[in-house]
Amino acid sequence: MNKLSSFASDFRFNARICGGVALLLSACGGSTSSNGGNPTAAPQFAAVTYNGTVAPLDLVVSPSGADTNAGTQAAPFRTIARAAQAATPGTTIRVLPGTYPGGFRTTASGTAEARIRYVSEVKWGAKIVPPANSATAVGWDNRGSYVEIDGFEVDGSTVQAGTRWLTGLYTAGSFSTVRNNHVHHIARTVPCAASGGGIGSDSYYKGSANDVSANVVHDVGPAGCANYLGIYVNTAGSRVDNNLVYAVSDAGIRLWHDATNVVVVNNTVFNAATGIVVSGDGGYNGSVPNDNTRVSNNILYDNARYGVQEVGSTGLNNRYSNNLVFGNGTPFMLNNGLQPVGTVAAEPQFINYVRAGGGDYRPASTSPANAAALPADAPATDLDGKPRTAETGFDIGAYQHAGSTPTPTPTPTPTPEPPIPATTYNFFVTPNGSDTAAGTKSAPFKTIARASRAALPGTTIHVAEGTYPGGFKTTVSGTAAGRIYYVSSTKWGAKIVPPASSSNDTAWDNRGNYTDIIGFHIDGTTSQAGTKWTHGIYNGGSYDMIRGNWVHHIAKNVPCTSAGGSAIGVDSYYRGIKSDVVGNLVHDIGPVGCRFVQGIYVSTSGTVKNNVVYRVAEGGIHLWHDANNVIITNNTVTASHTGIIVGGGDYYHTTGPNNDTIVANNIVYDNAMGISEQGQTGTRNRYTNNLVFQNPTYNFSLKNGLTHSGTVSADPQFVSYTRTGTPDLHLRPTSPAIGKGTPTNAPPVDFDNRPRNATMGYDMGAYQH
Structure with a gap:
């Protein structure tokens, strides 16, 4: 039996970082560490394909490719730099496992709703190393904005001829993300006179608002040299979270130059000269102090000079909360009379602490870091992609502790279904x-x-x-x-x-x-x-209806493979057509971080209406294969990777594309990505009257020049919203979703079987107020 063949959809995240290539000044640099330097198991990021060909806007790079090729799956490019030259907003550059010579520059920029993504198909499988004869001091020099660099290994351990690397990953644009990378052995054998780091986000070229998230950085800089950093951020409005950093000759994480209003949370830094340095002065674009920066929930352990240090021009509004600071030369050195709060001064109790690297830096079950973090600043997941929840407590550091994480099971009150017709x-x-x-x-x-x-x-x-x-x-x-x-x-x-x-x-x-x-x-x-x-309800027939069911905790503890899975699947493989998925409650589907498991998956024609969907590993609602002429209305989708995916490809019985699909009256809130078109899509799809808000990578990513209309961009004001518990996704009386739906294609009743009509006004989402 061929179930719904899942495809790995967009893996997009917002991000910000910093570094200095034009002027690599002392105190600018970076490094992080891994668990023993070995990559952890990671999801496969398979290319989106149709009829065996990579979907539009996707480019492929392979060690066996050629830069004279077309960049398709069948004819891949050889280098990341060549793929970048071909990239346009919305492009995903998928880099296959193998070794690639570094020392290149990428300059292509995306947009807020169509980012350019460089993705290693296997986490840390695409390895960037010094070329035989190096001509640049940077492993990867990115100058583009709205860019993501995800899942690469940058390994400077093999020193070859020419210029030695001083920085591993450098990004000088704005609104970019460096995420899930392993950057190590950078500038280990260079003179101390120069400067650099592992990962840098720089303002020299007017960059701002970059993110550095969930990277492992380690072995950066020659021993005893004060000029090399693990992660350095010179850009305002940036975020540094969930990174593991160690064995750095100066600061594990340093903010400098134009850095202000930066969030540094849930990192683990050990065996550096100083854990975190917050500094001002030397701004490229102004002379404001570093102010309104938050440093919270970090583990700073066994660093030689300071745990946390302020240097130079810093403001009165910086905050230092709920950090574990222990075993450093001096715990804190702050300016302006500032004092830390909520500090834990105790051994972190890692599972296996090895100062030089190769240990297990997750907290043991007895660690004082467990449940001691400031929840408001904690990222939704940890470095491993494990959820941080109120049930287990929010831990300090890059990792949640290894104890079991019970997922709350909601006990919603069912409402009566419409009567079933009498049958023979x-x-x-x-x-x-x-x-x-x-x-x-x-x-x-x-x-x-x-x-x-x-x-x-x-x-x-x-x-x-x-x-x-x-x-x-x-x-x-x-x-x-x-x-x-x-x-x-x-x-x-x-x-x-x-x-x-x-x-x-x-x-x-x-x-x-x-x-x-x-x-x-x-x-x-x-x-x-x-x-x-891996599948809850699978439907391979035609003219069927899946209505009013509660499907949850499907494929939560399975390996993440391209075999995929879904809570409710309506499939065309057995030539099924025109089926409906109406009024179902779907939640807690798929292992966290897995791009192959969906909530409601439709590969044929039909409707998806009045469903409540949350906490799904990939798409809350996902159309693929032969899907076309689908009506998706009045659903509420939250806390998933992507809210709604409209796409076509890997066709069973048609030639595509996905066309004549209507997406209306939905609430898509607090997912990594909002509403996305992928693969082959047509020009007649319509997106009207949706509330799409707080999906940080993008709210909409549409193709073929399509635009959305009647969109509400505001907090939906649910009665009681939580990412980890049992949310109540009914609307408050003040919700901006009330009365903003379109009556066209709206179901006659809502999830609770409450009527929708012109007198009450047609609300967005699964619930009428």
Whole structure:
């Protein structure tokens, strides 16, 4: 059985960084460290393809390519620099594993809604090393803005002829991100007279607002030299978080020049001269002091001179909160009478501390860093991509502790579903029934699969409250005049869970046509022996409806592979068309950071309406393969990687593109990315009256010159919003989503079956106020 073949969609994040290539001044530089210098397991970032060809706006680089090629998957470029020359806003440059000579410059810029992304297909698999004869002092010199550099290894350990590297990754544009990279052995054997660092974000070329996130930087600068830094940031409005930095000859993290209003949170720095330096003076673009900078939730341990130090011109509004500072020469040296608050002065209790590197720098279960962080400043995930939650407590440092992280299970109150039409035939299923019984109310079946085999067109299968082992297939079809209904007699009362020994990766695999699946609870929380579930409800038929179900904790503890998965999948592989996904609650789907697992996945025509979706590893709602002519209206999608993806490619039975799709009246809030077109899409897709807000990489990324209309860019004002607990995504009376929807294609009722009408006004999202 071919389930929905997932594709790895955009891996885009906002970012800011700093460094100095034009003038590498002393006290500018950077370095971070890894767990023993070995890459951790990472998701595969597979290229988006259609008919075997890389989708438009994607370029591929391979060690076996040629810069005279077209940059496609079949004919890749040889160098990152050549791919950058071909890049336009929205391009993803996918770099295959292998070794690449460094010392190059990239200058292409993206835009706020169409960033340029350089992505190592395997984390740390694309390795940048000094060329045989180096002519530049920088491993990778980026001058573009709205750029992301994600997942590379920059290894300066092999010294070759020519100019030696002083800086690993340098970015001089604005609104860029350096994320998930491993930068090490930079400037280890150079004279101390020069200066540089591991990762630098620089303002010399007027850059600002860059991010340096979740990098491992280590072994930077010659021993005892005060001119080399792990991570250096000269740009205002930047963020430095979740980095592991060690074995640096001067400061692990330094802010300087034009740096002000910078956030430095949840980093771990050890074995440097000083952990973090916050400094002003020497501005390239002005003379303002470094002010309104926050340094919180960091572990600063075993550094020779200071844990945290202010130098030069600094302001009165810098804040130093909830840092673990211990074993340094002097804990704090601050200006202007400032005092730190919430400091933890104790051994961090790493799992395995090795000063030179190669240890395990996650906190042990007894670490005083555990649950001692300032929650307001904590990133949503740690260096490993593990969630930081109120349930486990927010830890200080780059890593959350290794204890179990229970994911809260919501207990929402189900609302009654609209009545099911009377049918000619009725069968009954109860947990204490028997599959040798007649299936009547007095002699019910025990399993849904057995009831399905007895069904004819015009049948309702009534499933009583109770727990049922999943992993079954239903194949019987109804007709247009005689549908087959599977109905939980009490909404969410019939609960389908993994069997004691699973032999199927799908909870419920339906292949029948003209079929409704209504009101079931699919709960993958408790994995048992055998095959783990990667799919909740999979539908391969036509003219079907998946309505009012609660599907959660699917594929949470499985490896991240291109086999993918989804909570609810509506597939065209078996030539299914025109099916509907309406009024379902979907959450906690896929392992964190995995781009292959989706919430609601549609690869055919149909509708997706009134669904509530949150905490999905990739797309909350994702269209791909043969998807076209889909109506996506009045859904609420939050806390996922991408809110809504509209795309076509890897076609089963059509030639694409995804066209005539309507995306309207949705709330897409607090995802890494908002609404995105990917792969092959047409010119007739429409995006109207959506509330799209606080999706930091972009709110919209559309193709073919398409624009969105009627968009609301404001906080939706949910009744009670949380990323980690059980949110209440109903609208407050003051919500800007009220009355801003379009009546065209709006469902007649909302998720709670409350009417939508012109008198009340048509609200955005799954809930009417």
